[in-house]
Amino acid sequence: MASPVSPPTELREQVSSWVERLHEETTGFFTVLDRGGSFREDRWERPGGGGGVSRVLTGGGTYEKAGVNRSAVEGVLDPSLAHRIGARAAGIEPLNFFVTGLSLVAHPRSPLVPTVHLNVRYFEITNSSGKRVDAWFGGGTDLTPTYPFPEDAAHFHRALEAECRRHHPDFYSRFKTWCDHYFVNTHRGEERRGIGGIFFDHLRDGEGGLGLSQLLEFAQGVGGILPEAYSSIVERRRDLPFGERERHFQLVRRGRYAEFNLVHDRGTLFGLHTGARIESVLMSLPPLAAWDYSPEYPAGSFEAELMAMLEPRDWAADF
Amino acid sequence: MASPVSPPTELREQVSSWVERLHEETTGFFTVLDRGGSFREDRWERPGGGGGVSRVLTGGGTYEKAGVNRSAVEGVLDPSLAHRIGARAAGIEPLNFFVTGLSLVAHPRSPLVPTVHLNVRYFEITNSSGKRVDAWFGGGTDLTPTYPFPEDAAHFHRALEAECRRHHPDFYSRFKTWCDHYFVNTHRGEERRGIGGIFFDHLRDGEGGLGLSQLLEFAQGVGGILPEAYSSIVERRRDLPFGERERHFQLVRRGRYAEFNLVHDRGTLFGLHTGARIESVLMSLPPLAAWDYSPEYPAGSFEAELMAMLEPRDWAADF
Numbered sequence A, B: 001m002a003s004p005v006s007p008p009t010e011l012r013e014q015v016s017s018w019v020e021r022l023h024e025e026t027t028g029f030f031t032v033l034d035r036g037g038s039f040r041e042d043r044w045e046r047p048g049g050g051g052g053v054s055r056v057l058t059g060g061g062t063y064e065k066a067g068v069n070r071s072a073v074e075g076v077l078d079p080s081l082a083h084r085i086g087a088r089a090a091g092i093e094p095l096n097f098f099v100t101g102l103s104l105v106a107h108p109r110s111p112l113v114p115t116v117h118l119n120v121r122y123f124e125i126t127n128s129s130g131k132r133v134d135a136w137f138g139g140g141t142d143l144t145p146t147y148p149f150p151e152d153a154a155h156f157h158r159a160l161e162a163e164c165r166r167h168h169p170d171f172y173s174r175f176k177t178w179c180d181h182y183f184v185n186t187h188r189g190e191e192r193r194g195i196g197g198i199f200f201d202h203l204r205d206g207e208g209g210l211g212l213s214q215l216l217e218f219a220q221g222v223g224g225i226l227p228e229a230y231s232s233i234v235e236r237r238r239d240l241p242f243g244e245r246e247r248h249f250q251l252v253r254r255g256r257y258a259e260f261n262l263v264h265d266r267g268t269l270f271g272l273h274t275g276a277r278i279e280s281v282l283m284s285l286p287p288l289a290a291w292d293y294s295p296e297y298p299a300g301s302f303e304a305e306l307m308a309m310l311e312p313r314d315w316a317a318d319f
Helices: A008-034 A079-085 A148-167 A171-182 A212-223 A232-237 A244-263 A266-274 A279-284 A303-310 B008-034 B079-085 B150-165 B171-182 B212-223 B231-237 B245-262 B266-273 B278-284 B302-309
Strands: A040-045 A050-058 A063-076 A095-108 A115-127 A130-142 A196-203 A288-290 B038-047 B050-058 B063-074 B095-108 B117-129 B134-143 B196-203 B289-290
Touching: A008 A050, A008 A063, A008 A095, A008 A115, A008 A212, A008 A232, A040 A279, A050 A279, A063 A148, A063 B196, A079 A095, A079 A266, A095 A130, A115 A212, A130 A171, A130 A212, A148 A196, A148 A212, A148 A232, A148 B095, A171 A196, A196 A212, A244 A288, A244 A303, A244 B245, A244 B289, A266 A279, A288 B245, B008 B050, B008 B063, B008 B095, B008 B117, B008 B212, B008 B231, B008 B289, B038 B266, B038 B278, B050 B278, B063 B278, B079 B095, B079 B266, B095 B134, B095 B278, B117 B212, B134 B212, B134 B302, B150 B171, B150 B196, B150 B212, B150 B231, B150 B302, B196 B212, B212 B289, B245 B289, B245 B302
Parallel strands: none
Antiparallel strands: A040 A050, A050 A063, A063 A095, A095 A115, A115 A130, A130 A196, A288 B289, B038 B050, B050 B063, B063 B095, B095 B117, B117 B134, B134 B196
16 A cells, blocks of 8 residues: 655655664674774765765774765766666656665675675655655665575575565565576676575555555665674674685685676666766775686585575575 | 778688787797796687687786687677677678687786786678678787886887887877777776777778778787787896785786776677677686775875876877
């Protein structure tokens, strides 16, 4: 059931203050989880309108690099941008876009701890009178392990499934499948960057019978999922010993991560094309990455097992 | 003065056998220069037509990774491909494309030895009767140092200028400028990946008054330039001592190299979109690369001097 349309500023302000709180909570969460490092903050303004706050932790206890960025950007919606972001609204009247959101990527030191990514965002298109003509939520979170621990993948997906179920019976299966189709290095056949999670975009008023305020609640659930979905994985893996071989494979998988973000990722390409601060857009890139030429992994090796785990699978149910 | 148009098969065969010879000579050159490593060869076929031979040296004496690829690919020229490669020929009749060329990237171990890239290629568009309706040469070579040795940049550019002058009085200045505008990470302002060299594309029959056979001679001159332009640089730098700081900055500059190739490079994107063997297309990526968050280099540091050297400058004349 769709909620009554609220004036754009009200929802926009509600989302914006939530994104600010989430930024605080998330950097607090990673500061505790890291056990040693702290975030550096950079505030930036975008020439065309808006800006952001980037917080990056480098050389931490658990994380080699973790970046948590929030931004609120607005400007004129030209046709190529409208096409790029998938806005429905078009026509001859001049339109403006507004987008606010949080994105994070955390690259752990240990190859036994998976890299995690999370993003939530709210887009709004308004006409010259300030009337909202289109609005939607997007986001998701996904896990990129180097070492094959099926129980970690299952734990992550079960937490996502439980959160999704609180909002809509179909969201988990729909957004899990969407994620499996999104984080793919299509230029390498169908190789996925990790074991997935959920991904969603263009959730508009009425999506699955939910209004925008209910979709905001869903986005809030996803934005706050990591303490439940991820922290116990870190706790149980970070002190385990590992060797040079695991570390090297971590660097190779990070190379694939860089490939995905630079060639395919919507958020990265949106940032590159809208004049956001480049160091904030590319803070998702790994601190160190490797490219091996044509590597082959023997059957039964941990590397081959990890590669097999990248094939989509119903982790919440199977394991 | 344009040469008489020869049947497509004749020039095509002439170029193809030259590319094969150049592949032999170039891998021979790097084998000697490396002092220790040897190339592994992979032959591949492209489902749509054609294929290639990749030779990659990893863990060598001088080079951490060096790849020399030759390929000859053909197929149907669809409109999006025609647009992508800048073909002039278009219309309702079905057309075919053929391209053969060599490309190499060599990433040295020592940060005091510059990375080098070279590419030469020949494109031909034919109609269904096999008649050539468009044809051109492209290519270039550029140098990417980590450590600021202005005399190395000057040596490289002087060798290119001398070779260009043998073919046309304007080629060096035109293609040097083109190169300065091509190898740019535009998403990072105007940051160039290295100190340039030459870059050219779409050199068609009659370009600068030269016919296709003379343009082939020019491409051959560029293809064989490295013994003159590059080997003495390697000889005088590779045994010099360096530290962790130089090594780390090398990895950061390699990160920029990966960004350029994945986001902007025509050859890489052409390979990603035409179904060439992915490991051959991406063999240009560095063996190891780093991304520092928002690094700053104090005035007078070698890093700041290197960054200043990336600004376009008339290296052949100035130094």
